[in-house]
Amino acid sequence: MVTTHAPTAPRKKRPMRDLRRRRGEIRRSIVPTTMLWVIAVLMAFPLLWFLLSSFKPGGELFSYPLSFIPREWTLGGYEAAFERVDFMRYLGNTFIVASVSTIITVVLCASTGYALAKYKNPWLSVLGLCVLSMTMLPGEVILNPMFMVVRDLGMYNSLLGVIMPSILTPTGVFMFRQFYLTVPDELIDAARIDGASEYGIFLRIMVPLARPIMLTLAIVSFQWRWNDYILPLIILGDPDKFTLQIALRSLVGAENINWSVLLSASVLSMIPLVALYLVFQRYVTSSNINAGLKD
Amino acid sequence: MTLRTSSPASSAQRVKGAGRRVRRGRRSRYRLAPFIFTVATAVLFGLFFLWPGVLGLSYSLTDFRGWGDSEFVGLSNYGDLFGDSEFYQSLGRTLLYALFAVPVGYCLALAMAVALTAQRARGKTAARIIFFVPWLVSPIVAGVIWRWMFGESFGFVNYIIRLLGGDAVPWATNADLSLFVAVLASAWGGAAFNMLLFIAAISNVPKSYYEAAELDGANGWQRFWYITLPGIAPTSVLVILLSSLTAMKEFAMIQALNGGGPGTQNRLIVQYIYETGFERSLIGYASAASMILLVILMIIAIIQLRISKRKNAW
Numbered sequence: 001m002v003t004t005h006a007p008t009a010p011r012k013k014r015p016m017r018d019l020r021r022r023r024g025e026i027r028r029s030i031v032p033t034t035m036l037w038v039i040a041v042l043m044a045f046p047l048l049w050f051l052l053s054s055f056k057p058g059g060e061l062f063s064y065p066l067s068f069i070p071r072e073w074t075l076g077g078y079e080a081a082f083e084r085v086d087f088m089r090y091l092g093n094t095f096i097v098a099s100v101s102t103i104i105t106v107v108l109c110a111s112t113g114y115a116l117a118k119y120k121n122p123w124l125s126v127l128g129l130c131v132l133s134m135t136m137l138p139g140e141v142i143l144n145p146m147f148m149v150v151r152d153l154g155m156y157n158s159l160l161g162v163i164m165p166s167i168l169t170p171t172g173v174f175m176f177r178q179f180y181l182t183v184p185d186e187l188i189d190a191a192r193i194d195g196a197s198e199y200g201i202f203l204r205i206m207v208p209l210a211r212p213i214m215l216t217l218a219i220v221s222f223q224w225r226w227n228d229y230i231l232p233l234i235i236l237g238d239p240d241k242f243t244l245q246i247a248l249r250s251l252v253g254a255e256n257i258n259w260s261v262l263l264s265a266s267v268l269s270m271i272p273l274v275a276l277y278l279v280f281q282r283y284v285t286s287s288n289i290n291a292g293l294k295d
Numbered sequence: 296m297t298l299r300t301s302s303p304a305s306s307a308q309r310v311k312g313a314g315r316r317v318r319r320g321r322r323s324r325y326r327l328a329p330f331i332f333t334v335a336t337a338v339l340f341g342l343f344f345l346w347p348g349v350l351g352l353s354y355s356l357t358d359f360r361g362w363g364d365s366e367f368v369g370l371s372n373y374g375d376l377f378g379d380s381e382f383y384q385s386l387g388r389t390l391l392y393a394l395f396a397v398p399v400g401y402c403l404a405l406a407m408a409v410a411l412t413a414q415r416a417r418g419k420t421a422a423r424i425i426f427f428v429p430w431l432v433s434p435i436v437a438g439v440i441w442r443w444m445f446g447e448s449f450g451f452v453n454y455i456i457r458l459l460g461g462d463a464v465p466w467a468t469n470a471d472l473s474l475f476v477a478v479l480a481s482a483w484g485g486a487a488f489n490m491l492l493f494i495a496a497i498s499n500v501p502k503s504y505y506e507a508a509e510l511d512g513a514n515g516w517q518r519f520w521y522i523t524l525p526g527i528a529p530t531s532v533l534v535i536l537l538s539s540l541t542a543m544k545e546f547a548m549i550q551a552l553n554g555g556g557p558g559t560q561n562r563l564i565v566q567y568i569y570e571t572g573f574e575r576s577l578i579g580y581a582s583a584a585s586m587i588l589l590v591i592l593m594i595i596a597i598i599q600l601r602i603s604k605r606k607n608a609w
Contacts, residue, residue, distance in 0.1 A: 032413035039410055040422045043429060046483065049451055050440045062449045108335055115332035119325055127333055130340050136596035137348065140544040140565045141589040144572040144581050145350035165343040168336060198328035227433030229547035234573065245435045252439060252551045266436045273431045281424065
């Protein structure tokens with residue numbers, strides 16, 4: 001638009017100037033881009049090396065010189081993993097634990113966070129402080145008594161015993177509380193005047209509003225439960241009930257590690273999470289996580 | 296509070312006396328709903344936090360072994376712990392591990408965040424995804440991956456060292472080198488999370504500072520050192536405290552990486568508690584060790600709370 005009024009002489013020079021500016025831009029972007037990709041390669045290398053190794057036949061794993069790309073591609077390790085390890089069972093167990101606890105976690109955290117943000121009640125403040133104290137006391141320091149409690153409740157060696165203690169996630173409660181504090185009270189008052197019940201307000205207005213938070217918490221919580229090790233370790237004794245992480249650990253703990261099986265089984269255990277992450281990537285990487293976010 | 300509860304139109308006249316009345320009214324009118332919203336949380340808190348916490352404290356004063364009768368022994372478990380060289384060793388090893396893992400993880404996460412927020416860097420979306428994948432890897436698998444990289448006779452790292460004419464390094468049989476690999480593995484696996492905190496902090500530093508510095512001819516390093524680093528100081532403190540907490544309770548990754556080895560030399564404190572409680576079945580004694588770990592973690596957490604309170608997080 002502007003160029004139609006411009007005199008003709010500068011127009012001729014423009015391609016030159018454009019080229020020079022673009023060159024300058026490229027030159028100035030070299031340093032930050034190089035830095036970014038050096039770190040990226042360093043971060044990706046261990047995983048890539050691991051992944052490519054899982055496609056090597058057993059003999060090639062240890063034969064010098066080592067090769068980055070498998071000389072001979074094979075799925076032998078994966079077949080052996082399925083044969084040696086009851087993979088589908090562990091996958092199923094892990095999936096049940098992770099999804100059930102995630103669903104209940106999101107529901108509980110949403111309602112608790114909402115109550116903490118929008119109602120004034122002395123005992124709510126007490127509960128808030130209790131949840132806050134949970135962030136200080138990690139499960140690791142109550143390992144032995146936690147086992148006793150779960151056993152006394154009759155949940156030893158059951159998936160329920162792994163699910164129940166991990167449901168209450170202080171981080172999740174804080175995420176929702178922080179979010180609901182930003183929702184104006186007038187919205188609730190207006191709904192009350194229109195005759196909505198307290199539960200109706202929560203279910204029909206507040207839950208839909210918090211959908212992005214719910215999704216973020218769901219992904220993070222699923223990742224935590226999928227990768228959890230210490231709780232299943234103390235509560236599950238029967239190999240039929242093992243989750244993937246416990247099963248993997250038993251492969252590492254073996255006298256002679258069968259690397260071929262271990263590599264493939266490890267890769268298989270990651271696939272569901274990586275798939276989930278790639279689908280919902282933007283909710284995790286762009287989420288505005290705050291100080292309370294920790295396991 | 297007053298402004299929030301009274302309607303804006305009449306607030307001028309009512310603001311003094313009515314605010315309090317309205318607040319009290321709200322408190323008494325809505326009792327059932329908040330109760331229903333939070334009752335499950337309260338029950339879970341009692342069952343899986345308060346009860347085990349109190350049990351742990353009481354176990355630590357007895358010689359409970361997990362079954363049968365137990366006897367009250369007062370503080371003798373604690374007394375024994377102070378004379379237990381294995382306990383000292385695992386606690387010392389944990390502190391040493393934290394001392395190295397925290398700064399290494401901090402630097403890596405910060406470098407990632409700075410590289411991702413750099414204006415002229417190309418390919419940020421792809422790099423962001425790459426940076427995130429290690430965070431998805433479970434601590435067990437992370438341990439396996441680094442064990443594979445640092446295998447003494449077959450690992451990639453020793454292969455490169457030999458290719459360059461060096462001697463194979465005993466990554467697994469030397470306790471210090473073994474701990475060093477654990478430090479690298481934990482930095483690798485945990486960096487993405489801290490990176491998110493740093494990215495949020497860096498994007499809050501006013502752009503005008505950088506523009507002014509650029510006009511004054513400051514180079515990239517100077518801009519980082521004099522603007523970015525002071526600008527994200529509160530987040531830095533938070534990241535350091537959070538990662539100290541994580542490092543102090545490291546368990547799964549070490550289990551898969553070297554099993555606390557060689558021998559028991561790199562057994563960290565949680566592993567010590569686990570083995571004492573579940574394998575040697577000295578639950579009372581292990582609970583006393585837990586309580587000491589608890590005190591250490593609480594000191595870190597209280598510092599964190601103080602700082603986040605200043606930032607108005609709670």
